[in-house]
Amino acid sequence: MIPPDAGLDENSFYNFGYLNEVTKRMLRRAILKAVSVPGFQVPIAGHEMPLPPGWGTGGMQISAALIGRADMLKVIDQGADDSINATSIRRFFERVADSRTTLSTSEATIIQTRHRIPDEQLSDGQIIVLQVPLPEPMRSLEPSDAVTRRLHAFQDYGMLYVRLYEDTVKFGDAGAGTNHPVLVNGRYFAAPSPIPAFDNHKLDSSPALFLFGAGRHRRIYAIPPHTCVANLSFDDRPIVTRKPDGQCSLCGSTESYLDVISDDTGMSSFVCSDTSFCSAQRSGESTGGRP
Known part of the structure; x- marks a missing residue:
């Protein structure tokens, strides 16, 4: 998985891979x-x-x-x-x-x-x-690296669950x-x-x-x-992840994550965020996408 050192190419100004x-x-x-x-x-x-x-x-x-x-x-x-x-x-x-x-x-x-x-x-x-x-x-909740390292060491993630509870109460879910x-x-x-x-x-x-x-x-x-x-979720309330409802205007996929685009007239439509997946769908290739 990790290649051997390649060294400096004879006709290159850079070491292979840029880093020494x-x-x-x-x-x-x-x-x-x-x-x-x-x-x-x-x-x-x-x-x-x-x-x-x-x-x-x-x-x-x-x-x-x-x-x-x-x-x-x-x-x-x-x-x-x-x-x-x-x-x-x-x-x-x-x-x-x-x-x-x-x-x-x-x-x-x-x-x-x-x-x-x-x-x-x-x-x-x-x-x-x-x-x-x-x-x-935990950075948005605790600015100190020393404290967050200690919390990881003791597996003390209470503040994450408190934040999850607050988001659930405020927004209804935390999966969006x-x-x-x-x-x-x-x-x-x-x-x-x-x-x-x-x-x-x-x-x-x-x-x-x-x-x-x-x-x-x-x-x-x-x-x-x-x-x-x-x-990160509660045992009795797992998060429900969401994506924009609709289908890609190019390939028709309803499985992929969708982006919203607008044309010059202000009309909006959906396209696949993953351009390679969208291209493969349009060409009729089997991509093994996930539902």
Whole structure:
């Protein structure tokens, strides 16, 4: 899964994967620790990447440490392959790692994503790298890192349940938002990145390896394949995740997560957030999408 050091290409101005080999070894050790302790936030050193923090530097560091010449890379931003951020990151790795890239979820071995998990069924051997702006699920409730680390150590998550109760009383449910905390392997609560709560079930017992990178906060954590993941909820009131009601105006899908778009006349319609899934549906391919 982790490629051997590739070294400096003879005709390149960059080390393979952009990062130097010492840095990549450090990141790989952190990733191995994160996989060994699912949901635990492993500290890493911060490294400069050629884009501002907050635009995916944490995910790019993980991808740079893992990518090899045999890998096929896919980059998506909020489900789209053709956004400026996704296109820029994809071109970056094409240049510094001479990597093959794809727009197909099923063909990719490494999928770097922000704000979404692909709607297509993932498979064994795939690595999903998620960019996380805020890795600590209790940060909005407790500003001190020392305190949140102690709360994780004692598995004291009372403030999360109080917040869940307040949201339930105020809004009726807590399944319509994003970044809803998840319990990983029955031990640590983790932030699943700002993905919609509709995507959280894709983390549970998935055959793929999920790696979460927070560049600004210098943290890495992981959800290994086939790991039990559960939403933060009360035993007698499980959250009900929601998505916009309707169907995609392009492919007709009612299974995928939908975005709302408006034309010049003000008319609104739905389209699949996952552009690769939508394209495959229109071409008649079997994508193995989830209901």
